[in-house]
Amino acid sequence: MSRIFKYSFIFIWSAFVLTPLSWALVTSFKPPAAVNNGATFIPWLQFQPTLDGWKDITGISGYANLFPPLINSATVTFFATLVSLTFGCMAAYGLSRFSYGWKHYKNPDIIFFFISQRIMPPAVLAVPFFILLKTLHLLDTKLGLVLVLTSGLMPIVVWLLVDFFNQLPKEIDEMAMLEGCNPFEAFVRTILPLSKPGLTVAGMFSIIFGWNDLFFALVLTFTNVQTLPVAVVALNGTVTPFWTLCASAIFSILPLIGLAFVVERFLSKGGFAGAVR
């Protein structure tokens, strides 16, 4: 009984996960007739695949070229993640090992302050950020977008890593300090190598949220630093046909799908085994 339930769950859930992806992939190869005359699902049987949609988004047909936005997205995401992870993991370690206090605000309040930065809807922050970046002459620059994204990514890193560091026994860093390391060396030499799974997960969320951000990029950048989601949504706003839209969708999500493999590898290696000895 529970076996039947198990395998039907696995089957149905996998089918559900694959549905929109396979629809987008198949549609990206459709000729106009296969889209406009009702839904078709099976290439070669129901229609003859074409590359028109893909030519439209790679600059071959001169319609749009998504490669520059791809490079922008990659650069901005990389630096925003680097900054968030560096400062975020130090802050998280501090919050996990020391007790801070200012009046009656204690560690949990500081952690909540970090995560509360994600609550504000971007629509409200967009205007003040716009004015801030304009004053600093950072509008439509990568640096400006990196700074704004960092304010949203670091909270996630801190929130996730405090939990991970809490699970690592304090004896590990105490041992390192007994052997003559200062607290910072103890952190870098013993804790960081043991927290690879945590850092991977935190870094991955940072990359995902950075890469997928639509709103700030939409408001704070124009032509120089158009990111991939902005470029795709812009296509969606014009009279772009379905097959081209679906090709652009697949194009913009492909780079991150590789991350799923990286994350799985780290998970399966079993992060914490052998940390305590």
Place this chain on the structure above:
Amino acid sequence: MTSKFYKRLFLLPGLLLLIAIIIFPLLFTIRVSMANWNVSQSGLDWAGGANWARMFHDANFWSSLFRLLYFSFITTTLQYILGFAAAMYAWKGFASRRFFRVLWLVPLMTTPSVMAIVWRSIFREDIGAANGFLRLFGVDPIAWSTQIFPAGVTITIAEVWQWTPFMFLILLAGLLSLPKEQFLSADIDGATPWRTFWSITFPLMAPISIGAIIIRLIEASKIFDSIFNLTSAGPGNATETPAYYLYTRGLREFQISYGATMGLMYLILAILTLTILGQILARVSKPRGL
């Protein structure tokens, strides 16, 4: 080099960087909410509490809040249950689990705004996949975008698809880091899987679950990308959430002051709700031994 120095060295760079980025926008928003400002004016005037008074009488704002409450409750619950089930199966028990772990993580890596465009093409009434598929079974086409309930369903489906993998990943990472000893002794005692789950796995996972649920609620409450690209809050304003309403008033109609007011009110309410919820969840999970 006192320990106080190191204590500050760890926390302060990150904290100060965050404050530096966020302080101006926050103060500015507070000030703007007490003005009647649109982008064409150069200086800020003073309107006192006019925007605040208007907000308290704005039925659209409050109904969008209730809609959000209802909506984030449903999606987060579905995501938690499905994510936990998937994590349990991917944790141990069947041979090809590593393949399924990768597959089930994939939606998380996709861009919500882009996927919303794909979902919209699926739920197109005339040429979309959903009605095309239903037609194969002789089901009449459903008016996905012009009726209230189906429009809500499309957003729910898109959100569950997108974010269940988030729960899945956090919970699976938690499961993989659980100590093995208790499970061994449960095995030796001959406990059934169902009993092992409720008396060992679930309580051990409580802190991680709470963290995952709170983050998910925060993210769910900002839902914008999928509504923007999938239903545009329609039909009428049936799927309008505060984030979308603020966007309409503040950035499309340039009532920036009013948008700022609603944003602050929303922030206050969200922090209150999350604090209370966090306390309740923490207390509920305590008696189970954690």
